[in-house]
Amino acid sequence: MKPYMKFGLIIGIVVATLGWLAVGGVKETSTYYKTVAELKDMGDRAQGKRLRVGGDVVKGSIHRNGKEVSFHLVQAEPNTQPHLLKVTYTGSDPLPDTFRDDAQALADGHMNADGTFNANKIQAKCASKYEAKPGQIKPGSEPAYNTAKPSRS
Amino acid sequence: MENVGALSLLLAFSVAIFALFSSIVGAWRKNLFLVAASQRAVYLVWLLITTASGLLLYGLIEGDYRLQYVALHANKAMPLMYKITAWWGGQEGSLLFWSWILSCYGAVVVFTNRKQYKTLMPWVIAVLMSTQIFFLILNNFVVPPFQVWAIGKGIIALPDGQGLNPLLQTPSMAIHPPMLYLGYVGFIVPFAFAIASLITKQPGDEWIHTTRRWTLVTWLFQSAGITLGMGWAYYVLGWGGYWAWDPVENASVLPWITATAFLHSVMMQEKKGMMKVWNMVLVSSTFFLCIFGTMLTRSGLVQSVHAFGISSIGNYFATFLAIGISATIWLILDRLDFLKSESHLESVVSRESSFLFNNLVLLASCFAVLWGTLFPVISEAVTGEKISVDAPFFNKVNIPIGLFLLFLTGVGPLVAWRRSSTESLKRNFLWPTISMFALMAGLFGAGIRNEYALLSFGLCLFVTVTILSEFVKGSMAIASKEGMNPLMATIELTHRNTRRYGGYLVHMGIVVMFIGFTGAAFNKDVIHEASLGQSFNIGRYELKVTDLKDGENDNHAWMKASVDVFVNGEKIDTLNPERRIYKASRQPASEVAIRRRLGEDLFLNFAAMATQGQGAVIQAYVFPLVGWIWVGFMGVLIGTLICLVPSKHKLSFPRTEVLATATGVVKGNQHAKA
Numbered sequence: 001m002k003p004y005m006k007f008g009l010i011i012g013i014v015v016a017t018l019g020w021l022a023v024g025g026v027k028e029t030s031t032y033y034k035t036v037a038e039l040k041d042m043g044d045r046a047q048g049k050r051l052r053v054g055g056d057v058v059k060g061s062i063h064r065n066g067k068e069v070s071f072h073l074v075q076a077e078p079n080t081q082p083h084l085l086k087v088t089y090t091g092s093d094p095l096p097d098t099f100r101d102d103a104q105a106l107a108d109g110h111m112n113a114d115g116t117f118n119a120n121k122i123q124a125k126c127a128s129k130y131e132a133k134p135g136q137i138k139p140g141s142e143p144a145y146n147t148a149k150p151s152r153s
Numbered sequence: 154m155e156n157v158g159a160l161s162l163l164l165a166f167s168v169a170i171f172a173l174f175s176s177i178v179g180a181w182r183k184n185l186f187l188v189a190a191s192q193r194a195v196y197l198v199w200l201l202i203t204t205a206s207g208l209l210l211y212g213l214i215e216g217d218y219r220l221q222y223v224a225l226h227a228n229k230a231m232p233l234m235y236k237i238t239a240w241w242g243g244q245e246g247s248l249l250f251w252s253w254i255l256s257c258y259g260a261v262v263v264f265t266n267r268k269q270y271k272t273l274m275p276w277v278i279a280v281l282m283s284t285q286i287f288f289l290i291l292n293n294f295v296v297p298p299f300q301v302w303a304i305g306k307g308i309i310a311l312p313d314g315q316g317l318n319p320l321l322q323t324p325s326m327a328i329h330p331p332m333l334y335l336g337y338v339g340f341i342v343p344f345a346f347a348i349a350s351l352i353t354k355q356p357g358d359e360w361i362h363t364t365r366r367w368t369l370v371t372w373l374f375q376s377a378g379i380t381l382g383m384g385w386a387y388y389v390l391g392w393g394g395y396w397a398w399d400p401v402e403n404a405s406v407l408p409w410i411t412a413t414a415f416l417h418s419v420m421m422q423e424k425k426g427m428m429k430v431w432n433m434v435l436v437s438s439t440f441f442l443c444i445f446g447t448m449l450t451r452s453g454l455v456q457s458v459h460a461f462g463i464s465s466i467g468n469y470f471a472t473f474l475a476i477g478i479s480a481t482i483w484l485i486l487d488r489l490d491f492l493k494s495e496s497h498l499e500s501v502v503s504r505e506s507s508f509l510f511n512n513l514v515l516l517a518s519c520f521a522v523l524w525g526t527l528f529p530v531i532s533e534a535v536t537g538e539k540i541s542v543d544a545p546f547f548n549k550v551n552i553p554i555g556l557f558l559l560f561l562t563g564v565g566p567l568v569a570w571r572r573s574s575t576e577s578l579k580r581n582f583l584w585p586t587i588s589m590f591a592l593m594a595g596l597f598g599a600g601i602r603n604e605y606a607l608l609s610f611g612l613c614l615f616v617t618v619t620i621l622s623e624f625v626k627g628s629m630a631i632a633s634k635e636g637m638n639p640l641m642a643t644i645e646l647t648h649r650n651t652r653r654y655g656g657y658l659v660h661m662g663i664v665v666m667f668i669g670f671t672g673a674a675f676n677k678d679v680i681h682e683a684s685l686g687q688s689f690n691i692g693r694y695e696l697k698v699t700d701l702k703d704g705e706n707d708n709h710a711w712m713k714a715s716v717d718v719f720v721n722g723e724k725i726d727t728l729n730p731e732r733r734i735y736k737a738s739r740q741p742a743s744e745v746a747i748r749r750r751l752g753e754d755l756f757l758n759f760a761a762m763a764t765q766g767q768g769a770v771i772q773a774y775v776f777p778l779v780g781w782i783w784v785g786f787m788g789v790l791i792g793t794l795i796c797l798v799p800s801k802h803k804l805s806f807p808r809t810e811v812l813a814t815a816t817g818v819v820k821g822n823q824h825a826k827a
Contacts, residue, residue, distance in 0.1 A: 006501045011513060014557075018517050018550060022524070025546035033529060033539035052541060064761075067680070092680055093772070095761075096390075098740070 031108060036075040036083040039111070046111045053085065053117060057124075059101040069095060073105060073117075091120040099124035155220060155299040158208040162249075162297075165201035165256075166289040168194050173282040180275035188275050192263050195278060198285060199260040206253045209246060209298055213239050218311040221300040222246055228316035228737040230707035238327040239317045244451060244466075245298035247330065251447065252288040254331075254338045259285065262342055270363065276349035284341055287473045295466055316737030319709070325385045333378030333405060337443040339371030340412065344440035347433055348481070351488045361419055361432070366797060372416060373793045375409045380786045388745055393678060393756055393774040395782070398547040403526040404446035407519055411439040414515040421508050424570070426495030430485065431512070433492065437481045442519075444474055449526070500572035507565035514554050514561075521550040552605055556612060559667055562660050563616035566623065566653075584622070589615040606674040613664050613671075620657045620664075627654075648801050655795030662788025665781050672753075672778025680760065684768030688719075692775040694755060695719040699727075701769060709733045711744075714759050714769045718748065730759035730771065751784075753777040 029050075036055045039046055055073035062071040069089040074082050087107050089095070099105060099122055109119035172194035179187030209222070213236045218224045226239040226246065241247040259281045266274060292298070301308045320326070343364035350360040382405065383395035396402060415435040421428045448470035485492075498505055524531075525542050532540040567581045593611040601607055624643060631649075632642035647654040681689040681696075688697035700715035711733045718726040728746035735742065748755040756774040763769055 003498050003500055007498065007506070007509070010501065010510075014510070014513060015517065018514075018521070018554065021550050021553060022521055022546075025549035026528070026542055028549075029543040029545045030528075030540045031543060033541050067682075092678070093393075100741075 036073055036085045039085065039117075040083050047113070049110065050108070051110055051117075052106055052108045053087075054104070054106045055085065057099070057101055057103050057105050058084070062101065067092075073107065086116040087119050088116060089119045089122055091122070093121070095122055096124050154208060154212070154217070155301055158205045159293075159297065159299045161201040161204045161208075162289065162292050162299075165198050165205070166286065166293050168197050168201065169282050169285045169289055172198065173279055173286060176275040176278040176282070180272075180279075191275065191278050191282075192267060195256075195259045195263045195282070198282075199256040202249075202253045202256045202289075205292075205298075206240070206249055209249065210237065210240055213237065216314070218314050219301045219308050220298075221302055222298050224302065224311045224314040226314065226317050228314040228708075230737065231316055231322070232708075234324075234327060235317050235322050238321070238330075241330045241334070242317045242321050245292075245296045245300075247334075248288065248291050248296055248451075249298050250330075251334060251338060252285065252292050254334050255281070255285055255288060255341065258339060258342060262345075266363070270359070272353050273346065273349040273355070273360070276352045277345040280345035280348050281341060283477075287469075291466065291469060295469060314737065316708075316735060319733065319735040319738060319740050319742040320389055322708075322735075323385065323389050325381050326389065329378055329381040329385055332374050332381055336371050336373075336375030336378050337408065337446065339367065339374060340408065340436075340440050340443050342367040342371070343415075343436050347436045348484065351433065351484050351491070354488065354491050358422055358426075358429075361422060365419075368412070368416060368419070369793055369796055372409075372412050373790065375405075375412060376786070376789055376793075379405055379409060380783070384783060387779070388747060389742075393676075393758065393772070393776070395779070398522075398525070398544045400526045401450050403522050403547075404449040407523060407526075408439045408442040408446060410515050410519040410522070411435055411442060414512045414519075415439060417508050417515075418512050421505060425505065427497075427505065429492035429494060430489065433485050435512075437478075437485075441474060441478055441481075444470065444477070448474070502568060502573045502578065504565065504568050504570045507561055507568055511558065511561050511565065514557050518551055518554045521554075522547065525550075555667070555670075556605070556608055559609070559612045559616060559664070562663065563612065563619045566657065566660075567619055581619070581622075585615045585618040588618050603674045606671050609667060609671040613668050616660065616664050620661050623657060624654070647795060648798075651795050651798045651800045655792045655798070658792030658795060659789050660792075662785045662790070662792055665785030665788055667785075669778050669781030669783075669785060672776065672781065675777045676774065678772065678774040680770065680772045682763050682768060682770045684763060687768070689771075689773075691755075691773045692753075693720055694773075694775070695722075696757070696771070696773060698769055698771065701767065705736075708737075709735045709742075712759070712762075714771065716746070716757055716771065718755065728755070728757050730757040732759045732761075749780055751778075751780050754779050 031050045031052045033052045033054070034042070034046075036053060039051065039053050053073065055075045058072040058074050062069065067090070071087055071089075073085045073087055087109075089107070103124045106123040107117060107119035108121040108123075109117060112118050172191045175187040175194065176191035178184065179189075179191060209220075211217075212220050212223045213227050214233065216223070216227065216229055222243060222245050223239075226243045227236050231239075239246065241250040259278075262277065262281065263274070266277075270277075302311065303309065343360075346360040346364045349355075382402070386397070386402075387393075387395040415432065418428050418435060419432055422432050448467055451466050451470075498509070500506065525546050529539045529541045532538060563585060564582075569577065589611040592614045593607050596607055596610055601610075624646070627646040628639055628642035631637060631645050632639055635642070635645070637645060677692050679689065679691040683689060683696075683698040685698055685701065688695055690696070695718075697717045697719065698714055699717050701712065702715070703710070703712040705711065711731050713729050713731045716728045716730065717724055718728060726748055728748060730746040731744035733742045733744060734740070743758055743760070745759075746757045754774075754776040756776055758772040758774075759769055760772045761770040
């Protein structure tokens with residue numbers, strides 16, 4: 001039985017090390033995923049957390065000022081007051097090609113004290129690879145180009 | 154036209170159901186007519202799905218914009234190649250493509266094995282057809298590709314389509330999905346044989362011998378698919394990387410990890426009759442992870458930049474997975490008696506144990522990636538809050554795993570089966586270890602302080618030296634015995650045991666890829682808003698924007714920047730990063746310019762127009778060693794192909810010798826195989 005004891009020991013060490021690394025990794029990088037509305041609900045609790053907020057880019061709200069880009073995100077949901085969030089992007093990477101008016105964007109960063117959002121990374125969904133939500137374009141309707149809105153997933 | 158397509162899919166569905174039942178009943182009742190009928194049915198399914206696919210392709214190429222799929226994924230101005238690749242550019246088409254590849258595999262398996270494995274084949278067909286039926290359900294009833302635009306009772310045609318996503322209009326994206334699909338779908342063959350041998354309670358390891366080539370080929374397709382995807386991300390997405398641990402990327406790498414584990418642990422079963430249950434588990438999990446990966450990309454289960462749109466399709470996949478996995482678990486538990494191990498582990502320092510650890514860390518990596526990918530789903534279920542983990546998490550766990558694997562790559566093949574003596578360890582590992590530490594010390598002296606990078610380079614050399622010494626030792630022996638020159642002797646050596654030496658080449662390719670990955674520790678980037686004539690620096694390069702041009706063609710409008718590259722005041726190159734706007738989809742896309750060299754790539758992205766005046770926002774990166782990744786993959790490719798060539802060991806011994814020690818030689822040879 002001796003070799004098996006040794007195996008057990010080594011396996012235990014390997015697994016424990018990896019587990020330790022994994023727990024550390026989760027603690028370091030875990031990001032709370034929130035929609036704009038949920039973020040507003042969190043209020044002060046949102047301070048100091050790594051956040052990822054998702055919403056639609058308000059048409060015409062993208063402003064470039066040197067390296068800084070600011071825009072508004074809105075949560076497009078019927079029946080509720082639209083929640084607006086001002087986002088300032090200060091990251092070094094250029095914005096993705098898919099980032100434009102009406103695109104669905106994910107912004108990573110943290111809340112500023114004044115209720116605006118400071119993003120260091122922006123992801124946007126490439127619209128045409130995402131297809132219409134089922135039922136969004138009905139086989140009966142003539143599809144005007146680009147009415148197929150990027151869908152939510 | 155679309156009616157014929159839809160009808161053939163529907164017929165394929167019915168025929169597949171027939172094939173499933175007739176093969177099961179045929180096997181049960183020992184009715185050879187039914188078994189033969191099920192084999193014919195497999196060919197018919199292939200024919201029907203091929204017809205449907207052909208019709209969809211015809212629609213895409215001819216521009217039949219009455220079809221929704223065609224209108225949403227193709228347009229007139231698109232080059233022919235991308236009209237064809239639009240087949241797998243969208244949800245409906247790509248699922249049809251999946252089905253079609255599956256039916257091709259089915260037909261090939263039945264054709265090549267129809268005369269052998271009489272007891273296994275009906276069950277192989279049953280497994281293949283169950284999966285085929287599942288995908289045909291999707292093709293027929295959930296995401297049918299032959300929908301037309303209609304108002305009331307009339308069918309309308311659109312003047313032109315929206316075109317394929319610009320990001321997909323590049324050559325590597327044209328072949329990346331087929332490769333990945335060939336790999337994903339292909340793993341069903343080893344799985345089907347494994348299940349068939351469980352059902353029929355086959356005593357031996359016949360299924361492993363039968364499917365060894367299949368496993369290797371599909372593994373190669375998966376590797377090629379993943380590498381092409383990395384290459385695509387690198388030069389198309391313009392964010393200057395090749396791997397971001399996005400859920401979709403993770404989905405593609407998960408089955409690859411378990412497949413790699415399977416390729417290794419299967420040798421334990423071949424040589425020693427060990428780990429039989431484990432291999433069953435691995436082959437099944439690979440297959441189910443392939444299905445899971447397909448589900449992940451299509452259901453919108455997790456947030457991803459690449460995923461297809463949301464749809465109810467996830468539920469179908471979940472049902473299929475639940476049924477498949479529980480059936481497999483039940484089957485394995487029920488047949489445990491047939492999967493008893495024939496020998497035991499004897500020592501921690503042995504070939505067996507190196508395989509064991511290889512499997513352990515591969516599985517750990519697989520689990521970590523899966524856990525990280527599903528973390529948002531898990532955390533939402535447990536705490537109600539969606540929490541996601543990012544690239545640093547994956548790196549933190551997977552870099553040590555990768556390094557440990559690299560270490561095992563060097564150690565594993567050189568330790569003996571059963572147990573290794575300290576003496577042989579010293580003999581085999583003295584020089585590799587010395588060279589490893591020498592290199593690490595040298596690099597440390599040269600100013601490299603990143604621990605992981607140092608360790609990685611050191612281990613790369615360690616593995617290289619062990620592999621080279623294997624080749625040198627073997628070919629020297631042949632060279633002196635047969636009087637060949639060293640080169641011929643190396644070829645002869647490889648030919649005598651293609652599996653072993655082909656495997657070494659694969660390992661060597663992986664080592665070269667690791668060198669490329671390690672280069673990422675030294676990446677540099679600069680973003681600069683440069684007006685015409687202005688220059689800026691990155692690393693040793695000085696970049697100067699000299700010209701901006703624009704123009705357009707039928708498919709897209711473009712703007713090109715000319716950037717002169719200077720090193721030490723001397724002009725060495727001109728790069729032309731480009732921005733495009735595709736007309737049909739009105740989507741912008743970057744065409745990056747890369748100066749590819751083995752030492753480092755200079756990568757320029759035309760990120761945006763300057764905010765004021767004439768100029769461009771240029772994002773420049775320097776990626777050291779990234780080219781080694783693609784070179785290393787060629788090694789993996791060649792090595793795997795060599796593994797597929799049959800060894801010529803029967804011819805390599807003089808006849809008299811074989812007669813004298815026939816059993817001894819053959820046995821010895823088998824044990825010598827890695």
